[in-house]
Amino acid sequence: MPSPHAFFKGEFVPLENAKISVMTHGFLYGTACFEGIRAYWSEEKRQLLAFRMREHYDRLRNSCKILQISLPYSSEELCNITVEMLRRSGFQQDVYIRPIAYKSSEAIGVTLLGLKDDLVIFAVPFGLYLDISKGLKLKVSSWRHLEDNAIPMRAKINGSYVNAALAKSEAIQCGCDEAIFLTQDGHVSEGSGENIFIVKSGKLITPPVTDDILEGITRASVIEIAKKEFGIETVERRIDRTELYTADECFLCGTAAQVSPVAEIDNRTIGDGKIGPITKKIQDLFFEVVKGKIDRYAGWCTPVY
Ligand code: PMP
Numbered sequence: 001m002p003s004p005h006a007f008f009k010g011e012f013v014p015l016e017n018a019k020i021s022v023m024t025h026g027f028l029y030g031t032a033c034f035e036g037i038r039a040y041w042s043e044e045k046r047q048l049l050a051f052r053m054r055e056h057y058d059r060l061r062n063s064c065k066i067l068q069i070s071l072p073y074s075s076e077e078l079c080n081i082t083v084e085m086l087r088r089s090g091f092q093q094d095v096y097i098r099p100i101a102y103k104s105s106e107a108i109g110v111t112l113l114g115l116k117d118d119l120v121i122f123a124v125p126f127g128l129y130l131d132i133s134k135g136l137k138l139k140v141s142s143w144r145h146l147e148d149n150a151i152p153m154r155a156k157i158n159g160s161y162v163n164a165a166l167a168k169s170e171a172i173q174c175g176c177d178e179a180i181f182l183t184q185d186g187h188v189s190e191g192s193g194e195n196i197f198i199v200k201s202g203k204l205i206t207p208p209v210t211d212d213i214l215e216g217i218t219r220a221s222v223i224e225i226a227k228k229e230f231g232i233e234t235v236e237r238r239i240d241r242t243e244l245y246t247a248d249e250c251f252l253c254g255t256a257a258q259v260s261p262v263a264e265i266d267n268r269t270i271g272d273g274k275i276g277p278i279t280k281k282i283q284d285l286f287f288e289v290v291k292g293k294i295d296r297y298a299g300w301c302t303p304v305y
Contacts, residue, residue: 005088006122007081012088015122025115026102030159033063036255037097038126039086039304040290048091049292049301051255053079055217060099063155068112069101071119078121079302085121086304096126096256100158129193129256132283135263135275136177136252138191140241141167145181145189145212153190153212164192178252180244180265183212188239194254195219197234198247199278204234211238218253218286221300225285232278244268249276251283258290259283 006018026032035057039050057075064071073081082097089095104118130136143166146153151160167179171192180196181189188207190196195216197206204226209215226232244250250262250270259282261275270276275283289297 002090002092002125003088004122004124005085006120007085008120008122009118012085015089018120018122020104021106023106023108024102025105025107026100026158028108029103029110030157030162031067031112031115032100032102032158033060033067033069033156034098034100034158035060035156037082037099038255038290039091039095039097039123040292040301041091041093041095042292045292046092046305047292048086048095048304049290050079050082050086050097050304051290052217052221052300053082053097053302055220057099059156059215059217060101063157064101064117066152066155067157069103069117071101071117073119082121083302083304086123089123091123091125091304093125094127095123097121097123102158126256129258130177130252130260132258132260135261135270135273137175137264138178138180138250138252138262138266139171139174139176140244140266141170141179141181143167143170143179143181144184147184147212148210153214154209156214168192178260181212182241186241187211188241188244189213190216191252191254191257194252194257194260197222197251197253198239198244199249199276200243200247202232202278204232204278205239205243206234206236207239208236216254218255218258221289222253222259222282222286225289226282229285230278230281244270247271249279251276251279259286
């Protein structure tokens with residue numbers, strides 16, 4: 001049986017003991033940034049493999065820089081702490097790791113300055129976030145995405161996810177599975193918690209990092225895998241809304257979403273409404289990579305035990 005532990009205020013503690021006050025600044029104002037990292041259990045190897053953990057911690061440190069949170073650990077130290085937390089927890093199943101660096105002072109007042117900072121890391125058992133076996137139904141959201149001069153999406157800021165929750169809930173209430181955000185000037189940005197790719201004439205197209213997206217680690221992995229394994233190029237450029245409707249294929253990707261094919265956007269069928277052939281190739285390879293089945297990607301998978 002697993003015994004979930006957290007790394008909390010510099011120590012490993014049972015998860016139920018990792019508690020914060022209702023007056024914590026990060027809770028009062030959303031002044032915190034976080035990561036989501038998957039670790040996959042390989043029954044074959046009897047091993048838990050954390051996917052691209054270092055890249056997640058490099059991004060967390062950048063988020064902290066933007067939010068003026070001091071995080072006194074290198075990415076390597078954060079990886080080691082996470083491995084130790086997972087070992088103490090004893091998981092033998094797929095898990096989702098949630099590190100959060102936050103303004104921890106118990107204080108009223110909107111600022112980033114003169115406050116204490118803390119870090120918590122915990123993990124929970126985790127299965128599918130979106131159904132990846134069939135195509136998803138998407139809705140272009142009536143909520144516009146946050147932009148770099150409001151709350152930057154480049155930083156994975158807890159408070160930003162209010163924007164995501166509004167869009168995702170609207171999509172669900174409209175009978176869809178997920179929302180697509182447009183930028184303030186009306187170009188395709190990303191999903192509520194995923195990056196988006198379309199396929200046109202055998203090429204992948206995805207919005208550039210300057211269109212208010214989180215610079216996704218799965219996005220970067222997909223671009224690399226597609227090129228190296230299949231010789232498929234990715235073009236990073238602005239995408240118009242109607243290009244979504246006329247795409248040959250479309251998929252979302254992210255740590256939680258993995259590689260999730262899209263069948264319908266705003267009641268328009270994408271391709272023939274089934275999982276597209278390029279999407280399927282990338283999805284299949286992605287799962288082999290994250291489960292540690294392909295040796296040349298072993299560097300992306302950190303063993304816990
Ligand atoms: N965009 C947003 C808004 C997200 O929350 C996520 C999930 N972290 C992604 C994209 C995908 O990023 P990653 O592949 O690094 O998980």
